[in-house]
Amino acid sequence: METEVKTNDGIDFLVGVEMSLNDILSAPEVDPLLAAIIKGGAELVAITDPKGRFLWAKGDRNGARELQPSVRQDADKGRYENANWRLWPLYHEAEPIGFLFILRPPGESLCHLSHITEMAFTTLNLIMKNSVKRMLTTEVHTASIQQSYNELLEINKKLSISEKKYRHLAQTLEQRVEERTAELKKAHTRLLQQEKMASVGQLAAGVAHEINTPIGFIYSNLNTLLKYMATLIKMLKFYKKSSTVQTAGSLNESEELYNKLKIDFIMDDSLDLIQENIDGAEKIKTIVANLKDFSHIDDVSEIEMNINQELENTISVLLHEIKSRSARIIKKFGRIPSFKGHPGLISQVFFNILLNALQSKDKDLVITVRTEQKMDDLVISIADNGPGIPSDIQGRLFEPFFTTKDVGQGTGMGLSIAYDIVSGHKGNIKVNSQIGEGSNFSIILPLNKKYSPSVEG
């Protein structure tokens, strides 16, 4: 015998197992048919297996459980009918699998029974055919469903995993879109701001360059003029002295004019005037130099910079703002080591924070700019005596687009950019502010960038 074909799960995927009448027919299907034949006048009606054993029977069977031997002998010889009974062989897949047996009542002819039995036989065959078809279909259904079921389980497992993933994605999608949009907007504004800063720097550099040449010769001419003037005065004094000796005792004409024109005063004052001009020109020269430095147009990489100098440069750029508000800037620059970083970016931080301080109040504004070294950090603090910042918004100052200014006045990006730049230098910005007491922004820059600055209040 061949061993059964079993799958891993022990399910037998087989189409074609043999069926007996017992498998194909059932009492509820058969009973009404047999009852109808009895009603039609038969004494006994039975459905038997191939050996003649009754499977279902109705009528007066006198305790019999199978066909009489004589009937079976006739059937074996191919005789299916005599005056008292009739046998109808039943086939399944060309194989005889039983009989429909009908016994007439004693003394009566089978004739009038024949129609109803003919019909019953046809119906029985129809029932068998349908039943077989249904069973075959179910058979293959079950076989393939069992198999598909396992595959489905596997697929389902995979699906539920990916479904989870997608659901999570879908749920967070909105939030992610918002995040991305904010990021984009931030990046865009930052670019704008940087462009603005760059053009401010460029403008400053351009103006500085234009002024630099004329102020150069004004300055050197003034120095020459001072020398010439000194020489002239020397000569004039000499003349005056000699003319006084010649005309001793009386005031001559030239002496009168000399006094009248206040030549002595003019001589003293013109030297002072020229000296003042020279001082002024010198100041212009410094500012122009600061302006040029502020732009840092050529610096891309990190270089050693003098923080105090950067602050000077930035203040120069903001000079107009400072003057127009009659603000006072108090510089308390300490002796600090140089700092390695991007000067262009660092001065942008100073610019943004100083500008905020300048915008904090219109009258009697005092801004104190202090630099010092605290352990391994440089601390630059910019303090104003402005209105102060309410504590509930202090946490939001560095958020992009956070502003309390009117629409169109502020972008709200100033501190956000400052924060990013300082973070980029591994530093930190701290705010100390109380309503009515002004605000203090401390920029902490680590000299050794491997360590973050110590956090202290």
Add this chain to the structure above:
Amino acid sequence: MIEYNELEQKLVLKLVYYGPALSGKTTNLMQLHEALDTKGRSDLMVLDTKDDRTIFFDLLPFYFVTPTGLKIKVKVYTVPGHIRHDATRKAVLSRADGVAFIADSKLTEATNNYGSFENLEQNLAFVGLDIEKIPLVIQFNKRDLPDIVAEDEIKKVWEPTGIKIFMASALHGRGVLETFKCLVDLTYDHLDKRFSLGENHELSKEAFINNLTCSNCAYLAV
């Protein structure tokens, strides 16, 4: 085989028509049904088709008894060719005693033939049958159509394998009986080795073939 019941002296065999979708498996069986004598065979059972395509299977059963009283039932099945019914194909193929592979001769069907044959190899292995040992014949159907693979080419490919090849036009009944006869022939040899049908049951190969192919010659257009 589906079953061998020694007590009841009954042997139930299974032959399977395999092949790609719409290659003519059902048509083969229908033609066999038409061509063969009603004696000893049952009606063709066609289980649920949809637009010509078999969903479950078709079944043509044969039944006869040897002089020694051995009852032999041969169930000839077609499988559904559509790829999606692979589970059904496995179930039908399991315990097969012989396979007729019906290929579609159309040039455009070459890939499908190849795919289906590969599928047959896989599924035979799945149900624990050895493709090298199981009786197998191949039929190239639809020879009546234009744009078909040349016979020479087919022979060049398949003759070295030793598998018997038949050209057929099932729609017109040509090659159908030859294919079936060859399959039955091979199946007898295979069974005889195990059951000594000739010696123990007085069933010669000729008798076996005749019992399954009593042809209604008047009908068959050869």
